[in-house]
Amino acid sequence: MEIYDYPKNREAFARAVKVIPGGIYGHLGPTEGCHIPASAYPFYSERAEGAYIWDLDGNKFIDHLAAYGPMIQGYADEDINKAAFEANKLGDVVTLPGTLSIDLAELLAETVNIADWSLFAKNGADVTNLAMMTARAATGRNKIVMFKGCYHGTNMWHQHEGDPGVAPGDVENNIYVEWNNIQQLKDVINANKGEIAAIIAMPYNHTVFQDNELPAPGFWQQVRKLCDDNGIVLIIDDVRAGFRLDLAGSDHYFGFEADLICFCKALANGWNVSALCGKDSLKQACSSVMYTGSYWHTAAPFAAAIANIKKLHAHPDAPGHMRQIGEGIMEGMEKVGANHGFHLKATGEPSLFYLRIADDDSFKLHQEFIAECVKRGSLLASHHNHFTNLAETQEDVDKTIEIADEALSVVASRHPEMGFTA
Ligand SMILES: Cc1ncc(COP(=O)(O)O)c(C=O)c1O
Structure with missing residues (x-):
């Protein structure tokens, strides 16, 4: 899988911190909302359509946050x-x-x-x-x-x-x-x-x-x-x-x-x-x-x-569609987590699912996992619930789980002392 890098995003953020307190303040910033390690955070979007965003470097993401909730139909409806x-x-x-x-x-x-x-x-x-x-x-x-x-x-x-x-x-x-x-x-x-x-x-x-x-x-x-x-x-x-x-x-x-x-x-x-x-x-x-x-x-x-x-x-069943997408992600995450020996826990209502690797109370392992997902094109948050939307499809769910599988493998091989399976 391609691993994203963000040179243009980082350049824009360096400009921002000089003239805007915190660079990107509040929940859209790299710390308050996502708590994604800055090396994995894309910072800025160039455009957004349906269930996807493209960042300044042209990287494409499945967006599991829907702008932290508003984009219930997907972007650019x-x-x-x-x-x-x-x-x-x-x-x-x-x-x-x-x-x-x-x-x-x-x-x-x-x-x-x-x-x-x-x-x-x-x-x-x-x-x-x-x-x-x-x-x-x-x-x-x-x-x-x-x-x-x-x-x-x-x-x-x-x-x-x-x-x-x-x-x-x-x-x-x-x-x-x-x-x-x-x-x-x-x-x-x-x-x-x-x-x-x-x-x-x-x-x-x-x-x-x-x-x-x-x-x-x-x-x-x-x-x-x-x-x-x-x-x-x-x-x-x-x-x-x-x-x-x-x-x-x-x-x-x-x-x-x-x-x-x-x-x-x-x-x-x-x-x-x-x-x-x-x-x-x-x-x-x-x-x-x-x-x-x-x-x-x-x-x-x-x-x-x-x-x-x-x-x-x-819509024939708008809440039902969003629930189904969320259930697919929750079940898929728990399953793929277990395959690698992680206790990857999914809680809350499926259309606003919350994820946590429960093997480590410091949340560091979970942040590492999320960072590896983000760098592969699945934009998840570390400590906030997610938001499904009506533009998402089963294909997005499958891709999300495929990315999670590879991300868990990377995290597992980085921590041999914890006995996970790479
Ligand atoms: C449950 C809840 N209440 C209130 C708010 C505040 O909304 P706003 O940021 O639009 O002022 C939020 C924002 O995330 C929220 O999640």
């Missing part, structure tokens, strides 16, 4: 881009907004189980923040319960005490509990009677740097009841999993109803729009919150979201 460009031509950022946002809110009300209304913004953090403010406005309470390790964005209250730039007051209303631990949640609610505005949670635990955990049987139904009994707003952060498990929302998929649900990534196949959807009972509270942004009424992303959701509905 003609139907969605056409709808967006047509809307853009008519007027994109205009003093008086167009009516596409109404069309999208109506479509979401038909699609998403709990959605009576939607308010649109740009990023996931915009809507998790609005959800929190809506819950506070509705309840007159301040405290927010979250699950340990969960990620809801980068606003001040999303951060942790001691993080650079964060004042203690920014996070003083946050309470953290362990995933799937109902007793701990009950204890926290009892200790803070009448003070908790909301519980905000991802639909299952797809935290980075750990095996992903599904809800225990009955977990969500018990959480729902605790919220009802204590006047707490239940917010589901479906920014990452939204539309991949169930077009009606991941709460629907797991058999319960959220009060508020946050969408972003897969909403418009890469066009920048996020949505907070909610029940009628919280509409007044939401409209009482002062909330806006310079580009929040931009027309093209609304048109893209409408085209994307219609295309998802028109």
Whole structure:
């Protein structure tokens, strides 16, 4: 197999670090998101189409990250881009907004189980923040319960005490509990009677740097009841999993109803729009919150979201296809791992599969494995869940496993002391 090198990418990154803090900041950078050793990281893309990206050096990758979620149909989808460009031509950022946002809110009300209304913004953090403010406005309470390790964005209250730039007051209303631990949640609610505005949670635990955990049987139904009994707003952060498990929302998929649900990534196949959807009972509270942004009424992303959701509905089984691709990769990885004597573990929902070589708690072996996959054209992340998409085929799954086979062989021969099979 060809082993990729990245001279042009490295040259561009060297330019970037001089003028951009961190070079590529945030989750698209070489450290925060992927944690791929820099020698294997391609840094920049030149173009992207379907399930593939080509980097600056012309190397082609099967992209298992779909831009960290947005590209649910695959890159450069003609139907969605056409709808967006047509809307853009008519007027994109205009003093008086167009009516596409109404069309999208109506479509979401038909699609998403709990959605009576939607308010649109740009990023996931915009809507998790609005959800929190809506819950506070509705309840007159301040405290927010979250699950340990969960990620809801980068606003001040999303951060942790001691993080650079964060004042203690920014996070003083946050309470953290362990995933799937109902007793701990009950204890926290009892200790803070009448003070908790909301519980905000991802639909299952797809935290980075750990095996992903599904809800225990009955977990969500018990959480729902605790919220009802204590006047707490239940917010589901479906920014990452939204539309991949169930077009009606991941709460629907797991058999319960959220009060508020946050969408972003897969909403418009890469066009920048996020949505907070909610029940009628919280509409007044939401409209009482002062909330806006310079580009929040931009027309093209609304048109893209409408085209994307219609295309998802028109697909014979969009979540089923993404699940099948993920199952193929999970099963294939575990099998090929076992053939080489590795405990290569795949967890979480298949359309957002998470991988880890469980033979080594330092994660170094896993990073080595991922680096060898990336250098052969399979773009995986070391410590983040992946995202399957509708452009992927069985051929991509087979190629991914073939690459993993060779990568494991390389890692095994590099560590004879561990007794793996090359
Ligand atoms: C579960 C979850 N919530 C919120 C966010 C924040 O979204 P954004 O980065 O668009 O602000 C993310 C981003 O990855 C996420 O995965």
